[in-house]
Amino acid sequence: MTTLQLQNIVKRYKSQVVLDNLSLDVADGETLVLFGPSGAGKTVLLRLVAGVIEPDEGRVIIGGEDMTDVDAEHRGIGMAFQNFALFPHMSAFDNIASPLTATRSSKEAIVAGVGKVAKLLKIDHVLSHHPKALSNGQKQRTALARALVGSPPVLLLDDPLRNVDAKLRFEMRLELPRLLAAQGATVVYVTQDYKEAMALGDRIAVMAKGRIRQIGTPEDIYNAPADIEIARLFGDPTINLLDVTPKAAGAGIDVELSGVKVALPHLPASLAGRSLVIGIRPETLHFVEAGTPGAIPVEVEAETPLNEKTVTLVRVSGGREVLVSRPAGTPGPVAGTAHIAVDGATTFLFDKETGQRVAAAGQSAKTQGAAA
Known part of the structure; x- marks a missing residue:
């Protein structure tokens, strides 16, 4: 089953085309990594799926329903950012609980939900602490817990490991697949780190200039790059x-x-x-x-x-x-x-002129371009 579908998405800012007729399907329970250089359009695409911004053309379909004109708070999406974006005046518990509070869940449901995800992420011992008293690793896990607590059908992660130290980044590359599998979430994950993309993605979509240049498993991308730039x-x-x-x-x-x-x-x-x-x-x-x-x-x-x-x-x-x-x-x-x-x-x-990989007979790179 396809949980998320993007159909012929176009997004412009004045005369600049940021997303260029982009189409994409993400299967139920799949982790799809959006990988590419800064300015490729990855974060804009995530914000568009979340409903923070609207496409100029195209449709956003979640769980089979057209959500293109639905407000962000009604899309049931969880999102974590690279800068954590925690509320400084709230404890870790209240930060994690905020999505449940917004939907007016019962006190019992909030306590149970926060406790479950906090234990899963090993931060149940710092729930009473405010962000200023948390380490970067604890802040990162708190932001992830907030995104996960409502068991959203789609989870959007915008480079969440970028601002943590190398040791924690390595540990989370190992832990995140287990965590996301346990949650059963459909995930779109943004990163500029190819090792992270290879470690976390069921599939990787390589983006550049608002288009998807290649999409496939990590093995597909590494062993059959569509062009010279992807190979590099x-x-x-x-x-x-x-x-x-x-x-x-x-x-x-x-x-x-x-x-x-x-x-x-x-x-x-x-x-x-x-x-x-x-x-x-x-x-x-x-x-x-x-x-x-x-x-x-x-x-x-x-x-x-x-x-x-x-x-x-x-x-x-x-x-x-x-x-x-x-x-x-x-x-x-x-x-x-x-x-x-x-x-x-x-x-x-x-x-040499186009940079495209020359495929063997009967073989082709898995690419997805303007009208995929």
């Missing part, structure tokens, strides 16, 4: 991008890196001769011994240990830089000449 956004260290001109090789193609042919049998021979860009994830590259079939000669420039992994900067022919990532503690060269191997099946090809 997902991954740390960032994807390697090198200009290539493929040549036909039987039913497939191959490309040349530092004078060594790399076979791409999963892509059609019709791509031969085109100006393309090959994308290679750093973790799919491996150091190998000289003489290994397909070994590509490189010059090692620098090595950077990054806790769980080590990233090595190397240069291939023509001075082009390539990043190689390997698990921490794995041996590898630190200087001089070395060799790397590329598994052609794990690479991507992009059109």
Whole structure:
């Protein structure tokens, strides 16, 4: 069942189009992450779903009912913001209880509802405290509890972990999926952190300039990015991008890196001769011994240990830089000449002019654009 539907949404501010004919479905109980750079339209979209602002065109359907012209307080939506937005003169209990108070729930229902969600979020011991006496982590959990307490059919979370420390952010990435599953909420979650998007989303909608450029599972987005910009956004260290001109090789193609042919049998021979860009994830590259079939000669420039992994900067022919990532503690060269191997099946090809990923026959990136 689809809980939330956005149909051909357009939102303008004067001459600027902020949301451009955007359509989106979110299934019952699904967590959909809206991911993209600042200015993509993510928060505007959330506010539009909440009823804080109205679309210039299109419809907002919640639970099968057209809510486009329904006031925010009657949509039954929970929302948490990145700045917490707690009432400073109220205790944590009263902040959490405010949605139930607004709907004139009984005192017993309010006490039971607040107690349940506070215990779930492990803040039941600070319910009497005012926001100024709470840590950032407790403020963040209080804001989440307020959004959850009324068991809303749709929960909107606007980058709620942005203003908490790294340790709490990591912990909440682990806890939130369990919490949201226990609540049974349908969630739209906004973030600019790709790791957060990958950890929390059942699906991810990548936004830019008021449109959805790609939508799919975290695996879809990472393993089949629709274009170069999306490929760059997902991954740390960032994807390697090198200009290539493929040549036909039987039913497939191959490309040349530092004078060594790399076979791409999963892509059609019709791509031969085109100006393309090959994308290679750093973790799919491996150091190998000289003489290994397909070994590509490189010059090692620098090595950077990054806790769980080590990233090595190397240069291939023509001075082009390539990043190689390997698990921490794995041996590898630190200087001089070395060799790397590329598994052609794990690479991507992009059109050099449009930036769009070139898909194999019968394969396509899951994209959703102006009239999805």
